[in-house]
Amino acid sequence: PFPLRANGVGGRTMTAAERAWAELAALAAAPGASAIRPLFAADPARFARFHREGAGLLLDFSKTSISEAVLAALLALARATGVEAARDAMARGEPVNVTERRAALHMALRGPLPGAGAAAHAEAMEVLARMRAFTEAVHRGDIRGATNQRFDTVLNIGIGGSDLGPVMVCRALWRAGDPMRPIHLANVDGHGWEAVLPQLDARRTLVLVASKTFTTQETMANAHLVRRWMEASVGKNGASAHFAALSTNLAATTAFGIGEDRVFPFRDWVGGRFSLWSAIGLSLALSLGWDRFAALLEGARAMDAHFLAAPLADNLPVLLALTECWHVNGLGLHRRAVLPYDERLRRLPAHLQQLEMESLGKGVTLAGAPVSHATGPVVFGEPGTNAQHSFMQLVHQGPRPVPVDFILVARPDHGHAENHRILLANGLAQAEALLMGREAAAVEAEMRAAGLPEAEIARLLPHRVFPGDRPSVTILLPRLDAHHLGALIALYEHKVAVLGALWGINPFDQWGVELGKVMAAPILRELEAGHVGAHDSSTAGLMQALLRLQAE
Ligand code: F6P
Numbered sequence: 060p061f062p063l064r065a066n067g068v069g070g071r072t073m074t075a076a077e078r079a080w081a082e083l084a085a086l087a088a089a090p091g092a093s094a095i096r097p098l099f100a101a102d103p104a105r106f107a108r109f110h111r112e113g114a115g116l117l118l119d120f121s122k123t124s125i126s127e128a129v130l131a132a133l134l135a136l137a138r139a140t141g142v143e144a145a146r147d148a149m150a151r152g153e154p155v156n157v158t159e160r161r162a163a164l165h166m167a168l169r170g171p172l173p174g175a176g177a178a179a180h181a182e183a184m185e186v187l188a189r190m191r192a193f194t195e196a197v198h199r200g201d202i203r204g205a206t207n208q209r210f211d212t213v214l215n216i217g218i219g220g221s222d223l224g225p226v227m228v229c230r231a232l233w234r235a236g237d238p239m240r241p242i243h244l245a246n247v248d249g250h251g252w253e254a255v256l257p258q259l260d261a262r263r264t265l266v267l268v269a270s271k272t273f274t275t276q277e278t279m280a281n282a283h284l285v286r287r288w289m290e291a292s293v294g295k296n297g298a299s300a301h302f303a304a305l306s307t308n309l310a311a312t313t314a315f316g317i318g319e320d321r322v323f324p325f326r327d328w329v330g331g332r333f334s335l336w337s338a339i340g341l342s343l344a345l346s347l348g349w350d351r352f353a354a355l356l357e358g359a360r361a362m363d364a365h366f367l368a369a370p371l372a373d374n375l376p377v378l379l380a381l382t383e384c385w386h387v388n389g390l391g392l393h394r395r396a397v398l399p400y401d402e403r404l405r406r407l408p409a410h411l412q413q414l415e416m417e418s419l420g421k422g423v424t425l426a427g428a429p430v431s432h433a434t435g436p437v438v439f440g441e442p443g444t445n446a447q448h449s450f451m452q453l454v455h456q457g458p459r460p461v462p463v464d465f466i467l468v469a470r471p472d473h474g475h476a477e478n479h480r481i482l483l484a485n486g487l488a489q490a491e492a493l494l495m496g497r498e499a500a501a502v503e504a505e506m507r508a509a510g511l512p513e514a515e516i517a518r519l520l521p522h523r524v525f526p527g528d529r530p531s532v533t534i535l536l537p538r539l540d541a542h543h544l545g546a547l548i549a550l551y552e553h554k555v556a557v558l559g560a561l562w563g564i565n566p567f568d569q570w571g572v573e574l575g576k577v578m579a580a581p582i583l584r585e586l587e588a589g590h591v592g593a594h595d596s597s598t599a600g601l602m603q604a605l606l607r608l609q610a611e
Pocket of ligand 1: 218219221270271273331433
């Protein structure tokens with residue numbers, strides 16, 4: 060799994076990074092490298108040694124097979140691969156997104172930065188000030204719809220980064236009684252629109268067309284669909300009072316007919332999956348209120364400050380990234396589950412899927428050479444405890460371990476203390492069960508005590524053993540408020556940047572999403588014309604079958 064196994068490369072001296080990878084490879088190849096229980100047995104203070112706090116969050120990575128030696132080697136790798144230099148270059152606004160020749164300055168959206176980041180921050184503050192003025196005017200009723208009614212609903216039309224972050228935050232923080240009701244429309248599937256339509260009163264609905272490029276097919280199709288609906292409801296002239304745009308493409312927003320005063324811009328140095336802090340977050344400000352949007356940014360800023368200043372060995376995003384590196388490259392574990400034990404975080408796995416897999420699903424280095432080691436794992440997840448009753452079987456007893464991120468919140472925002480205790484007990488128990496497992500002797504004794512016949516014990520034993528030594532990290536939040544949610548999201552953003560540096564890949568581009576978009580165009584034309592062109596026989600056969608079924 061590591062790029063190097065030998066102690067030299069073609070006779071030349073190894074670089075520091077090559078030496079660090081080789082050192083890790085040796086540690087990963089050592090017997091018992093994936094064992095966790097012995098580490099706890101040998102060190103009663105393991106939790107104390109392998110957890111850290113920062114920006115109000117606690118990260119426990121003790122339930123992994125990272126020993127002091129492995130941690131030292133991982134930190135050496137971080138230094139040798141230039142993690143600090145990459146972080147600082149990102150903060151200074153250097154074009155770290157080399158394939159698009161762009162900076163990755165999402166930190167400038169939430170706090171001051173040095174170098175080019177300073178100007179970016181000043182500009183971001185101007186847009187934030189406009190967003191605030193607009194939000195407060197809508198809430199006061201100074202900005203109203205065409206029929207002079209106050210807006211009570213914000214409909215955000217966008218997809219990917221222009222949807223997932225805002226949706227995830229709304230699900231986490233929005234409560235009945237908050238300033239406006241948020242509704243998000245992403246999929247071009249007309250059933251999505253049909254599902255939200257009954258919840259909408261056009262006269263009271265403010266529509267945000269959220270698209271960095273303002274060319275995304277699904278978003279533009281939905282924007283036109285919704286505009287036709289709005290025009291039918293409030294008239295052609297009135298409809299424009301109901302629209303605003305969140306985009307970097309001012310020419311396209313103008314062409315769509317949204318006036319400049321209703322366009323909230325951002326720059327190409329904000330990646331889609333890092334954009335919820337920018338104008339793309341307007342649906343959050345409108346639905347949650349300005350103060351909570353500001354608190355979200357503040358929380359992220361606290362994590363930025365921690366990321367920029369804390370030594371590598373105490374740096375939460377760095378440690379989270381190094382843990383993933385150990386699992387992926389050291390132990391060959393190419394999947395990870397995210398289990399927030401908080402129903403409000405139910406869309407966090409979806410957000411992390413884009414953030415991590417679009418960023419780290421890369422097969423070539425910054426220089427364009429094929430990577431010689433694995434990169435981003437498959438990420439999936441569900442809230443606990445629901446996940447326990449679906450895929451956790453595989454995580455406990457499947458042949459390959461799946462590292463898990465458990466996210467626990469100490470204090471709920473409801474008064475059902477017993478439910479919350481049950482929730483937390485289950486989260487803690489899952490992590491403990493993955494670690495400790497259940498050995499054959501214990502299972503056997505249990506079945507014997509229950510009076511099972513010997514033949515039955517022998518038959519069931521292999522099915523009831525839990526191998527244990529299955530890794531997880533736990534992230535604790537004191538509360539799920541805007542501040543701590545901001546810090547949590549920023550933790551994962553920075554983890555992605557650190558992994559990009561470790562793996563020598565560009566975590567800020569996404570060329571892999573382009574080909575399918577391009578190939579959809581001729582297929583769309585052919586489906587419209589009812590004529591199947593030149594394709595592989597599977598695609599052609601499926602198109603013919605679809606056309607036939609549609610004609611029936
Ligand atoms: O298709 C992927 C992608 O480009 C994402 O990176 C992005 O978040 C999403 O599409 C939406 O793009 P836009 O905001 O330009 O509509």
